[in-house]
Amino acid sequence: MHISTDIWIWIQALLTLAIFTFLYKDNPLFRMAEHLFVGLATGYGFVVVYKNAFYPNVWVPLFQEKQLIFIIPFVLGLMYLTSAFPKISYMIRWPMAVLLGIGSGLSIPLTIQTYIIEQSKSSILRPPYPNLIHWINALILFVGVISVLVYFYFSIPHDRPGVKQISKVGLFLLMLGFGASFGYTVMARFSLLVGRLDFLLNKWLGIRPF
C-alpha cells in the first residue's frame, strides 16, 4: 500500500468523497464541493475561451493587426451582452438573427442529406450479399425500419388487419432496442463509479498489491 504524497491527488480524493456524502443526504460538504466545481469550471472555461478563441480570433486581428473587417463580428458579439441592460436589450436579436440565418442555411441541406437521404439509402435492400449473415442482417434492418415506421404512423388506425401485425413487430423490435440501450446504460453508469473507485483505491490509497 503506497498512499499518494501528491497534494493534488489528495484534493481530488477528498472532493470525490465530499460528493459521495450525498449518498447519505444533502449536506454542507457536498454543497461546498458542488459550488467549487461550478466556480472552477466557469473560471477554467473563461480562461480557455479567452486564450484560444477571443485573443487569437478577435484581439490580435482587430487591435494588433488593425484588420477593420473584424469590427463587424466584434460588435455583433458585444450585442449579446446587451441582455443585461433592459433599455437596449432588443439589440440581442440582431446577432441572433445573423446566427440563425447562417446556421439554418448551412445546416438544412446537410442535415437532410445526413439524416434522411443517407439513412434511407442504407436501409434499402441491395442484393447480392456476400453471405447468409449479411442477408439476414439486411432483412432485419429492412423489416425493422418499415415496421417501426408503421408503428409510429398514426393516420391509419392500428387495429386494421396487416397494420396491427406490422406495428406489433415494430413494437417488439423497439423493445429489443431499448433493452440493448439499457444494457449500455448500465455499463456506462458502472464505468463512472468504477472510474472513481479505481482512482480512490489505486491512485490515492495505492492499495493494489502489484
Next chain:
Amino acid sequence: MSVRDFFIKLSKIDRKYIYLIILIGLIIPLVFPPNFPQKMSPQVKRVFEFIDTLPKGSYVILSADYDPSVAPEVHPMYKAVVKHCILRGIIPIGMTLGVQGAGLAVEAFTEAERVLGARRDTDYVFLGYQAGGAVVILGLGEDIKGVYKTDYFGTKTTEIYALKPVKNYKDIALVISFSGSSIPVTWAVYAYTKYGVKVAAAVTGVSAGDFYPYIQAGQFIGMLAGMKAAAEYEYAVNQILKERNIREKPSTDAIRMMDANSIGQLLIILFIIIGNIGYFLSRRRK
C-alpha cells in the same frame, strides 16, 4: 423455508444490501484484477485496422469533445488512440470543440511524450479549443491554419513543422470525435457529408445506441463504444508496445476498470433474474 419463500424474501431485500454487494463486487477486481481476455469487437477492429494500415506520415484529427464527467470511459480511448498513431508513425492532430477537453487531451499527449518519446509539433500537434462547434468543423474543411491561427501552446500554426503539408480535410485520413454527447453526429453532418472525410466515433456506453445507424449507413467507419471498447483498444496498443520492447509499464486503466465493470454487470444480471423469479413466484402464490 421453501425454495419459493427464499426467492420471494430475496426479491424483497433492502436495496442498501444490493448497493453493498455491488460495491464489494467492484472493489475486489480493482484490487486483484482477474485480467479477463479482451477480444476486439468488429466496430473497434475497423477503427484499429484503419489506423494500423495508414501510410506513415498520414494525419488523423483526434477531437477531444468530452469533459471529466465521462473521462473514465472516453479518456482511456483517447490515450490509446494517441499512442497507436504515434507508434505507427501517424501524426495525430489533437483539438477540442469543448472547453474542458483541452486539459484532458494535453494529459494524453504528455503521457505519449513520456512513454514513447513523442515530440510536440513533430510527432503530434495539439491545436486546443476553438469556439464555434459546427462552424469550426466547416472551417477546417477550407483551411485548418485559418481556423487555428495558433496551437494550444501559442505557437503560430504556420510555423509548426508537422503542419507544413496540411491544408484542409483533403490531407486528413480520418477524424475521430471522442465524446459523451451527440457531437460525433455533427462531425458526420459537416465533415463527412460536406467534405467526404472519413469519420469515426468514440463515445460513452449510454450514447452508443444512437450512433449505430451512422455506421450502418457508412457515415462512420467504426465506433469505440464505452469502457469495453476502451479496454479492447488499450489491450491492442499494449500488444504493439510489447512487440516493440518498450519497457515503460503499459497503461491498463481501461482493462482493469472493464474487469470490475464485468463483475458489476454479472451481479446486475443475477439480481434481475432473482428479482423476476421472486416476482413470478409471489404472483403464483396469490
